[in-house]
Amino acid sequence: MEWKNVRGVDTPRHRITWTENGKRRERVVTLDWKGDLAELDRLYWLCERGQHPRQKPPAPATSWRALVIAWRSDPRVQNRLSDGTKRSYRRTMDALLEKNADKDVRQTTRAHVRALHDKLSATPRKADHHLQVIRLLWNYAKNKLDWPLGENPAEGLELYGTTREFLPWPEWLVGKLAEAPHDVRVACELILGTGQRPNAAIMMRYDDFSGEWMWVWDEKGKDRFEVYCPPRLRAFVASLRKQGTHLVAKNLTEGKGYDSVEKAFRTWRKTLGDAAQEYTLHGLRKLACIELAEGGAGDAEIQAVTGQSAKTVAYYRRLADKKKLSRSAQTKRERNKNET
Template identity: 30%
Template sequence: MTRKNLPKYVYEDRGYLRFIRRSRGQSAMINEDLGTPEFWDHYNRLIKGRDPIVVKRNFEALILSYFENDAYKKLKPRTQADYRKYISHIREIWGEKDPQKIETHHIYELHRANAERWRQANYLVQVMVVLMNHARLIGFLKKEHGNPARGIPLFKQQSEGWEPWPDDVRDEFEKVATSRARLVYELCLGTGQRIGDVLKIRWSHIKGGAYDFTQGKTDKPLWIPLTDRLEDFLETVEKKGLTVITDKDGRPVSYRTVAEEMRKVKAKMEHHDAANYVTHGLRKNATIELYQSGCDDEMVRAVTGHSGVEMLKKYGGMVRQRELATRAQDARNQFEQNKKKT
């Protein structure tokens, strides 16, 4: 829905004009050509509230209402963009349908139809939960109907997530990477953070050998001491701008720019699987190294900022289990030895 240079309360969408005045609950089509006397006559009648109020109960109206809701406006820009992507798909297939006529089996079929892309399929269901909950709030669904999108079994992740980079891939990458790609690599590995947060690191965030920031995804404030390796590497980096990672003129760079540069470096590598390892996998490398160093779950979370144990299980994988089991059995052996001495 766009405004462009249209009169107040008039919106353009897919080639037609619509008058929407939410404070009065008005929603009416304007079929007259923009700027004609007939258009202005109709527009003035709508402004004065003389046209009948018509609000269709369909997904088109539901989606429009949701985008104007505070719950959506408070989402982070990245999340808003993701929601819009999947909501646009729902809008295409069900735009004119009454939400009240959508039942659980319809959403289940939508989910199964996208089975080949399990992440997208699960996200569609999650977005439908949000939309149908909003439908209840604005009276499009009756309370007794419940939320038909809830309870649909999501596809299980088909692996343990992004693969950590093996040593041979890391060794070659370090040798052939561009200076900026290497900087991204070292920051992701050293801090254990998501690439989005790494790109926002400012020199002012690094004080006293530590990185002080707030995670973008979780809004969680973290203070993380730099590893010796990362601290030594940063001493070799020229400070061109406010952020640590910049373009040649010292300006911050976008995720897309960095992602493309990382891909190009891996495409030139001799390792035949190099392209399969994504930058986010370095967060998993960091998590595994923390467990291998003897850290427990709380210590790992203090560095990576993971929200719970389930995420740590995904990122730590079998290494986490082995390290924790080893520590547990060592403690048990020590207990037995102490018993014998008494």
């Protein structure tokens, strides 16, 4: 350590010298000790161990932080994503950056990714989502940013399994909505009545409703369109005491967000016992799809209401068809027994 007079003030500095390719190199770190000997001692030993922030090498241009920033700043990517998907990606990317922000993407190996996946095995859905995000970012860096990357280290690793489909709510749980807290009940009635994604339904305003029609927002398609409003939902909306521009109001001009409502929903769900714990807000959207199918709506009609993909509609239509067929079969069975 050395002292240097800077503008009339003696200032401690830590100097490191070394030889690189036959040339003398050095790095000098000014110790901001603020006149505190204990702080000076701490900074000195940080430098001796090479751990002072000023001694850290600059992050490479191909760091994970640079990659995430580029991905989040690309309108070609962001404009195609729903708000819910963006939040999901943000959480996982933030977790990845906690320990890897300044690490070079090019140094990431398949062994590193597998170790992370194994470490999160207690939460398989979370573990698989980390793989998905790493694979997505790697492909973006290679194909859109032209980074010199090799084979994607997350490609081909075995997943713990696809996540279970959201369960449609049973009748007994829907019946419990009458006892739910105000915001939870309003949100649930909107999701079930509109068939929309929870976030889009929760953010609905009173001026989205006009007579027999309502305006809904397709988050993924980034499209707003008008659909028929079922009588039950019309009557429910008309029964509400208006507290602001939004049905689930934060104040006079703002609506509450999905996270706030979902937290309140989980708190209420705990009061209903173990039987209710596997059901989510998304399950109401699935129930809407099944009710439409049971009512005789075709796939195209269901898609016109809910905005779901043809694959998703087909899956929940099969559930509805099974219920109808089982009722028909059991009725015939009982009729045959009685006739015999």
